[in-house]
Amino acid sequence: MRMSRFGDATEIRRIAEGRYEADLDGGFAIGDALNGGYLLAVLARAAVDAAPHAHPVSTAAAFLRVAEGGPAEILVDTLKTGRTAATSRVTLVRDDQALVEALITTGTLEPDTEPSWAGAPPAPALPPYEECLTSGSGEVRGRGFADQVDMRFDPATMGWLDGQPSGRPEIRGWFGFTDPYEPDAYALAVAVDALPPVALNLGARGWAPTVELTWHMRALPAPGPLALHGSGRLVTGGWFDEEVEVWDSAGRLVAQSRQIARVGRKA
Amino acid sequence: MRMSRFGDATEIRRIAEGRYEADLDGGFAIGDALNGGYLLAVLARAAVDAAPHAHPVSTAAAFLRVAEGGPAEILVDTLKTGRTAATSRVTLVRDDQALVEALITTGTLEPDTEPSWAGAPPAPALPPYEECLTSGSGEVRGRGFADQVDMRFDPATMGWLDGQPSGRPEIRGWFGFTDPYEPDAYALAVAVDALPPVALNLGARGWAPTVELTWHMRALPAPGPLALHGSGRLVTGGWFDEEVEVWDSAGRLVAQSRQIARVGRKA
Numbered sequence: 001m002r003m004s005r006f007g008d009a010t011e012i013r014r015i016a017e018g019r020y021e022a023d024l025d026g027g028f029a030i031g032d033a034l035n036g037g038y039l040l041a042v043l044a045r046a047a048v049d050a051a052p053h054a055h056p057v058s059t060a061a062a063f064l065r066v067a068e069g070g071p072a073e074i075l076v077d078t079l080k081t082g083r084t085a086a087t088s089r090v091t092l093v094r095d096d097q098a099l100v101e102a103l104i105t106t107g108t109l110e111p112d113t114e115p116s117w118a119g120a121p122p123a124p125a126l127p128p129y130e131e132c133l134t135s136g137s138g139e140v141r142g143r144g145f146a147d148q149v150d151m152r153f154d155p156a157t158m159g160w161l162d163g164q165p166s167g168r169p170e171i172r173g174w175f176g177f178t179d180p181y182e183p184d185a186y187a188l189a190v191a192v193d194a195l196p197p198v199a200l201n202l203g204a205r206g207w208a209p210t211v212e213l214t215w216h217m218r219a220l221p222a223p224g225p226l227a228l229h230g231s232g233r234l235v236t237g238g239w240f241d242e243e244v245e246v247w248d249s250a251g252r253l254v255a256q257s258r259q260i261a262r263v264g265r266k267a
Numbered sequence: 268m269r270m271s272r273f274g275d276a277t278e279i280r281r282i283a284e285g286r287y288e289a290d291l292d293g294g295f296a297i298g299d300a301l302n303g304g305y306l307l308a309v310l311a312r313a314a315v316d317a318a319p320h321a322h323p324v325s326t327a328a329a330f331l332r333v334a335e336g337g338p339a340e341i342l343v344d345t346l347k348t349g350r351t352a353a354t355s356r357v358t359l360v361r362d363d364q365a366l367v368e369a370l371i372t373t374g375t376l377e378p379d380t381e382p383s384w385a386g387a388p389p390a391p392a393l394p395p396y397e398e399c400l401t402s403g404s405g406e407v408r409g410r411g412f413a414d415q416v417d418m419r420f421d422p423a424t425m426g427w428l429d430g431q432p433s434g435r436p437e438i439r440g441w442f443g444f445t446d447p448y449e450p451d452a453y454a455l456a457v458a459v460d461a462l463p464p465v466a467l468n469l470g471a472r473g474w475a476p477t478v479e480l481t482w483h484m485r486a487l488p489a490p491g492p493l494a495l496h497g498s499g500r501l502v503t504g505g506w507f508d509e510e511v512e513v514w515d516s517a518g519r520l521v522a523q524s525r526q527i528a529r530v531g532r533k534a
Contacts, residue, residue: 057506058479058527060327062354062370064347079365080331084505084529085478087329089356089368098346101356101370103329105478107506115503116530117436117469169384202384211352211372212325214481216508216527218501233512234485234520236382238351239324239374241483241523245500253501256508258525260325260483262351263383 005148005179010041010186012049018076020046026069029144033066036100036210036259037193038145041186043090043102046074048185051086053106055185060214061102067092072099079103111220118253122229122245126154126172129225133158149194150176152225160200169198169232169240174225183221183248191246192257195230199240199263206264208240215244215257224249238263272415272446277308277453279316285343287313293336296411300333303367303477303526304460305412308453310357310369313341315452318353320373322452327481328369334359339366346370378487385520389496389512393421393439396492400425416461417443419492427467436465436499436507441492450488450515458513459524462497466507466530473531475507482511482524491516505530 009025028038044056077089085107092100126132132152154172159165175191176183183191192215197208227247232240240263246255276292295305311323344356352374359367393399399419421439426432442458443450450458459482464475494514499507507530513522 058329060329060370060479060481062325062327062346062372064354079329079368087331087368087478101346101354103327103368103370103479105329109504113504115501117499117502117507119436119500169386211354212327212370212481212483214327214479214525216479216525218506218508219503232384233386233523234382235384236486237376237380239485240384241485256500256525258481258483258523 004177004181006177006181009038010045012042012045012074014049018050018078020049020074020076021071022074023071024067024069027144028148029069031207032068034069035145035190035193036063036213037190039067039092039100040102040193041189043074043092043100044104044186044189046076047088047090047104048106050076050078050088051106052081053086054108055106055217056104057085057107057109058105058216059102059189061100062212063100063210065097065099067099109217109220113219121247121251126174126227126229129174132174148178150178151194157201165201165203167202169202169235171195171198171201171230173228175228176225182223183226185217188217188221188246188255189215191226191228192244192255193259195228195244197261197264198230198232198242199235202235204263208261208264210259210261213257213259215255217255219252219254221248221254222250235263271444271448273444273448276305277312279309279312279341281316285317285345287341287343288338289341290338291334291336294411295415296336298474299335301336302412302457302460303330303480304457306334306359306367307369307460308456310341310359310367311371311453311456313343314355314357314371315373317343317345317355318373319348320353321375322373322484323371324352324374324376325372325483326369326456328367329479330367330477332364332366334366376484376487380486388514388518393441393494393496396441399441415445417445418461424468432468432470434469436469436502438462438465438468438497440495442495443492449490450493452484455484455488455513455522456482458493458495459511459522460526462495462511464528464531465497465499465509466502469502471530475528475531477526477528480524480526482522484522486519486521488515488521489517502530
């Protein structure tokens with residue numbers, strides 16, 4: 001059964017206890033390098049399959065080597081199994097080399113849980129979907145990752161595209177898939193790493209390789225587009241941090257992430 | 268040579284390639300459980316010893332089992348060695364059980380690096396040291412971790428102590444060690460996990476076990492007390508997040524962390 005491009009692209013096959021195969025979809029690459037969030041979605045599927053719980057509540061991942069499309073293995077080592085949470089070491093392997101290693105803690109989030117406390121949504125809010133800039137999905141093809149996602153960006157955060165970086169490390173946008181796929185845990189894994197690097201608004205250029213990314217799934221997302229709020233605190237010594245909050249169409253914080261990355265070299 | 272209580276407590280002995288011994292100091296426990304930041308300091312020392320770089324730039328750790336004082340082993344598996352960064356899997360082991368597992372990326376931070384961009388310090392600021400509440404160090408003994416650290420808390424964030432939680436998940440305070448030890452990478456590892464859980468200001472009580480904590484060292488800290496700004500975004504389904512920013516006496520952001528933890532059960 002074909003689920004959707006993203007559903008198919010994150011399919012895993014269990015070949016032994018704690019061992020899975022995947023055929024990584026090169027369509028989710030930027031250049032030759034598969035998007036980190038896409039890889040985390042594949043790893044999360046394996047972690048959940050091997051665990052007694054339904055959701056990847058916490059994922060901390062080190063990106064070791066560039067991953068291109070094609071067959072790969074996922075190794076899941078269970079470190080602890082508990083009643084409310086279980087933790088595994090999950091490694092994406094090709095040619096006996098680890099490409100990504102992650103610590104994934106699974107738990108089960110209930111659909112109708114009311115928060116006992118929730119912080120205010122980030123300000124400024126994202127403008128309505130129709131007032132945001134398209135990433136061009138459906139018009140141009142052959143751009144890899146950008147063809148797979150339907151993203152609409154807050155114009156106030158996209159000046160860098162025209163050589164007018166805003167001077168603030170912030171990028172905001174709406175997120176969904178071109179081939180429809182309703183938000184779930186795996187879509188959230190992509191969402192937290194889907195924005196262009198916030199350092200682009202400080203004049204950085206080019207690819208900004210993620211060194212480490214940790215994200216937490218906080219609630220089951222409602223159907224509809226996800227609002228992504230990306231920001232950073234410090235750029236120094238060639239390193240920058242990027243925080244992303246993901247809010248769903250029901251106005252709930254559903255995921256939060258921080259990554260640390262290397263500043264891209266200027267062209 | 269005796270360095271200081273904290274220096275001694277984080278000493279490691281290399282017994283083979285990628286294998287270290289430590290004698291964990293029960294004086295850094297809260298109840299029977301050693302403070303998580305203290306454990307991360309010990310793991311960081313092993314990671315740096317095994318790496319070609321000087322500082323633990325990124326640490327992501329899963330807390331699997333309660334660690335008490337006493338001898339333990341640290342296993343360091345090098346996953347990648349690069350020119351600017353190297354990444355290891357670092358595991359704290361006792362009786363063949365993993366207590367903590369971490370992904371640690373080392374790099375070398377230069378002392379006089381000027382940030383190319385820096386966000387504003389968090390508001391509100393921490394009141395001056397002398398206007399903050401003592402944790403009682405030097406007066407009462409036998410309280411474990413609280414005896415090892417010299418912390419002074421912003422009174423506005425300590426109402427929970429008197430049954431008057433502020434209703435906001437925020438705690439702020441100054442941080443140092445009772446037995447003087449100048450801030451460095453290992454002190455920062457303790458600082459990011461030294462505040463009482465921010466959920467206490469929402470009426471939570473008791474121990475709030477950390478499930479995962481990721482922290483990044485962003486700069487070499489200047490001598491003097493560290494300012495800790497702790498806050499949270501969401502408490503739901505028994506999970507809460509806690510972010511801590513650490514600012515040094517020179518007014519620089521030197522470390523940032525997020526942990527996800529279980530809400531303590533009410534007494």
